[in-house]
Amino acid sequence: MEIRRNLRAYPTLLRIGIAEAVAYRAELIVWMLTTTLPLVSMVLWRAVAAEGPIGPERFSAGDFTAYFLLALLVRLLTSSWVLWEMNREIRTGIMSQRLLRPVHPLVAYSAENLAATPLRALLVLPVSLLLLYLYGRSEITKDPLLVGAFVLSLPGAWALTFLSMVLCGCLAFYIESSLGIFHLWYTTYVLCSGYLVPLSLLPGPVRALAEVLPFRYMLDFPVRLLLGLPGLQGSAAHAAVLSHLVVEYAYVAGLLIAVALLWRAGLRRYAAFGA
Amino acid sequence: MASSGPIISVERMSKHYRVHQRSAGLLSALGSLVSRRHDIKRAVEEISFAISPGERVGFLGPNGAGKTTTLKVLAGLLHPTSGSVQVAGFVPQRREARFLQQITLVMGQKQQLLWDLPPADTFQLNRAVYDVPQAVFNDTLAELDRLLGLSAISRIPTRQLSLGERMKCELAAALLHRPRVLFLDEPTIGLDVSMQVTLREFVRRYNERFGATVLLTSHYMDDVAALCPRVIVIDRGTLRYDGDLPGLVRSIRPHKRVTLRLGGTPCDQGRAEDQLRRVGELLSWDGTQAVLQIGKDQLREGVAHLLGVLPVLDLTVEDPPLEEVMRDLFERSAP
Numbered sequence: 001m002e003i004r005r006n007l008r009a010y011p012t013l014l015r016i017g018i019a020e021a022v023a024y025r026a027e028l029i030v031w032m033l034t035t036t037l038p039l040v041s042m043v044l045w046r047a048v049a050a051e052g053p054i055g056p057e058r059f060s061a062g063d064f065t066a067y068f069l070l071a072l073l074v075r076l077l078t079s080s081w082v083l084w085e086m087n088r089e090i091r092t093g094i095m096s097q098r099l100l101r102p103v104h105p106l107v108a109y110s111a112e113n114l115a116a117t118p119l120r121a122l123l124v125l126p127v128s129l130l131l132l133y134l135y136g137r138s139e140i141t142k143d144p145l146l147v148g149a150f151v152l153s154l155p156g157a158w159a160l161t162f163l164s165m166v167l168c169g170c171l172a173f174y175i176e177s178s179l180g181i182f183h184l185w186y187t188t189y190v191l192c193s194g195y196l197v198p199l200s201l202l203p204g205p206v207r208a209l210a211e212v213l214p215f216r217y218m219l220d221f222p223v224r225l226l227l228g229l230p231g232l233q234g235s236a237a238h239a240a241v242l243s244h245l246v247v248e249y250a251y252v253a254g255l256l257i258a259v260a261l262l263w264r265a266g267l268r269r270y271a272a273f274g275a
Numbered sequence: 276m277a278s279s280g281p282i283i284s285v286e287r288m289s290k291h292y293r294v295h296q297r298s299a300g301l302l303s304a305l306g307s308l309v310s311r312r313h314d315i316k317r318a319v320e321e322i323s324f325a326i327s328p329g330e331r332v333g334f335l336g337p338n339g340a341g342k343t344t345t346l347k348v349l350a351g352l353l354h355p356t357s358g359s360v361q362v363a364g365f366v367p368q369r370r371e372a373r374f375l376q377q378i379t380l381v382m383g384q385k386q387q388l389l390w391d392l393p394p395a396d397t398f399q400l401n402r403a404v405y406d407v408p409q410a411v412f413n414d415t416l417a418e419l420d421r422l423l424g425l426s427a428i429s430r431i432p433t434r435q436l437s438l439g440e441r442m443k444c445e446l447a448a449a450l451l452h453r454p455r456v457l458f459l460d461e462p463t464i465g466l467d468v469s470m471q472v473t474l475r476e477f478v479r480r481y482n483e484r485f486g487a488t489v490l491l492t493s494h495y496m497d498d499v500a501a502l503c504p505r506v507i508v509i510d511r512g513t514l515r516y517d518g519d520l521p522g523l524v525r526s527i528r529p530h531k532r533v534t535l536r537l538g539g540t541p542c543d544q545g546r547a548e549d550q551l552r553r554v555g556e557l558l559s560w561d562g563t564q565a566v567l568q569i570g571k572d573q574l575r576e577g578v579a580h581l582l583g584v585l586p587v588l589d590l591t592v593e594d595p596p597l598e599e600v601m602r603d604l605f606e607r608s609a610p
Contacts, residue, residue, distance in 0.1 A: 002372050005406055012403030016389070016396055023391040096352050097387040100380055102372035103404040271292060272352045 006107045013108055017115025028116065032076060032123060041196055042068035055201045057230040066136030067198055070223040073128045075195065076120055078158040078218065080113045086169030087178045093272045106166060106263065113162060141228030149241045150225040156248040157218045163255035164214070170259065173266030188213070194220030200230075214255070217248040281325035282456060282488050283349060288358035289512075290319040290344050318344040320512040321358065328455070331482055331489040333503030333520075337605050341512040342492045343382075346458045349490070350380040363456055376405060379454040383461035386445055388433040394444035395429045398451060405452035412451065419447040422477050439470040446474065450481060457481070459491045463498055475501050496597035510605055521594070527604050528595045531574050532558075533567045535581065536589040543586075550584050568595070 021028060045064040053060045059067070086109070089095040098105035132140065141147065168185050171178040190196050192210035199210050199220050210216055221244055224230065229237045296312045319341040326332055336342050347353045348360055351367035351374065360367055365374035388397045402412045420426050423443045428436055436444065442462065450457075459478065463471040475498055482489050493499055499506060499520070506523055508516040516523050533555070537547055544562050551557050554577035555569035569577045574592070581587060594600075 005372055005404075008406060009403040012400060016392070016400050019392055019396055020389065094385070096347070096380075096382075097385065099352055099370065100350060100375060100378075100387075101401075101404045102375040102406075108404075268354050270353070272347050 002102075006103055009103050010107070010111055013103070013111035014115045017112040018118065020112065021116040021119045025119065028119060029123065032120065035072065035076060035079075037190070037195065038068040038072040038075065041071075045197070055198070057198070057200045059198060059201070059230070062136060063139050063227070063230070066132065066139035066227060067223060069128055069132050069136055070226055071195060071219055073124065073132075074154070074157060074219050074222050076124045077117060078154060078161050080158070080162040080165050082109045082113055082162060083165040083169045083178065083182050085109065085112075086166065087172045087182075090169070090172040090266075090270065091176070095270065096272045099267075099270075106259070109166070110162060114158075117158075139228075140226055143228060143237075145238060146225050146228060146241065149245060150222055152245060153217070153222040153225060153248060156245070156252055157222050159252045160214055160218045160248070160255065163252065163259050164218075166259050167255065167262060170262040170266045173262075173269045189215050189218065192216065193218050194223065214248075214251040217244070217251060221248065282328040282363055283324075283326040283490065284359075284361045285325070285345075285349070286323050286359045287321045288319060288323070288345075288348065288360055289317070289321050289356045290341075290348055290353060291356045292316040292318055317512050319348070319355075319509075322509065322512070322514045323358075324507055324514065324517055326488060326490065328488055329482070329486045330505060331479075331503045332491070333499035333506040334490055334492045334509065335499060335506055335601060336492075336509040336515075337601075339511075340509045342509055343460055345509065346380065346460050346490065346492065350378060350458050351375070352380075376452060377454055378456045378458065379449040379452075380458040381445060381449045381460065381462050383442070383464035386433075386441065387448055388441065388444055390433050393430045393432055394425070394436075394448065397433075397444070397448045398429065401448055401451050407452050411453075415451055415453060416447070419450065422480060423447060423473075439466050442466060442470070442474065446477065453485060455485070455487055457487055457489045457491075459489065459493075461493055462491070463493060463495055471495060471498065478502060496601065500597055508601075508604065515604065520597075523604075524594050524597070524600050525571075527600045529571055530555075530568045530595060531571055532593045532595050533569055533574075533578065533581075534589075534591045534593070535565045535567070535585070535587055537563055537565070538586040538588050547585055550581065554578075554581055 042064055045059075045068070046061045048054060049059060049061045049064055053063075086095075089098070095105065098108060101108070164185065165182070168178050168181050171181050175181075191202075191206065192199075192213050192215035194210075194216060199207055199216060202210060210220075225241065229240060292315070293313050294316045296314050322341075322345065334342050334345070344353065348355050349362055349367055351362075351370045354368045363374065363377045365371055365377075367374065388394050389400070398412075398416060401407070402409075407415070416425075420429075423446065425443060425447055428440045429444060429447075433441060433444070446462070457478070462478070463474055466474065478489060478491075479502060481487055489502070491498065491503060504519060506516065506518070506520050507514065508523065516526070535551075539547070547565075548557070548560060551560065551565050551567055555567040555573070558566040558568055560566075567577075578590070578592070582590070
């Protein structure tokens, strides 16, 4: 597919995506309200840390508040639902309509997913920022380099989430439903991304695994950037930021290649049943 | 691509599916966890045909004959199992943007319109993805509006449109990029007669205005008879006929259907029935109106005889209905 054609079409794809997000605003709000796991974790871990800071990074109750509010913010700004769409469209044949258009279906999916971000940000940012200001502002870094790195890490976090879901979605070309695979993915994500608990508090072997998997870059890494990379100081922190950003985007490139291969092979098996 | 050669060329194309089979019931469902039985479904088997630019071709066959599978292969949605296919100079399954720019596939049972947004948004989306210049888009939309009357309905969310209104918008969305090849799969299904006529007329005008090639499947034989000088018949994946419609009718039903309305008294009815049966097969007879099937070779002589011996008030001679011709064709090929 032509890259230039896709780029030219992208603003319109985004505009239509925003119109759809607005049309489904009630569903979007309900879905966002159900994303409560970080708030539950926050309450639990604040209680655990009430007696004093815990873990190798000495997380205090205030740290946990800031961590889980930021985790909620990052999760809501970088989430994607492309897997459900792909699974349904491949199984029912609706994918055919996308395949008939001269814009790559994955480009169209990305625009639809990204288009919901402004509305989601509009709903989640004011509340999150207010809560952060009230309960966690002293834990947020004021280092402009780390704040800049946080901004840079967010598109990578979104791309990793989106592409890993697309990878699961492509499995619908091979098996009858890829939603089961997603549950496996989600369990690993919850554990290894820092969504349930900061990675530094995981038991040794699980922590070692989480540190080499890409999930940490979907959530833990951006969150820790805004917390000033607990455990690291000055130039060590800055050097770590650079290497982590390189690893994050290397994972994005790797997933992109994997998606391209699986998509191409999957299309050969596509049966377009029902459409 | 040179316009002299075929715009669609299919050579010994086959498409086989691997399908999972199991009986109904819990035991069978549990059994399929351990061992799954697969069969190969031969949807299309080595069919070949070519279509020239600007032709309108009806693609006929019973349910499950392989029509839609063939259209999906031609539109690049499915990879053929074997054989070669070319459309507008491209290999469809490669799905190059320049190929997709030249074709459209309208499926009467599926939609491309965005369900919760007005069709106008789908039109804008298609303008962007097909990279249609704004001026061309405006002209085409104005023309489609004139032919289909879109302006009153294109700003209402799709889900609130009637089926007929939705199909008008589907066709418009599918044609905004002015494709050279139209694959129409049951485009009039579920529509009332007047809407069928409107859409049929619209497709004909589009074909004449832009020289577009049309390959149409429909279970409404009126669609095919009105639109398609040529028909391709496919049954259980194999090609059964490729030629003009009268030729198909002649080869399957070499008869004419003669309808006569008779005057006279009730006591003449017995004699009239004898005369009718002498000339051809009497399909129906209510004492005043008769429908006869007469071999084409005996038509002139038979009609002349009836006009001579019976009080004929009215007489029409027609080909048998296309539905009956198709039924005969498919019954002959049934195992």
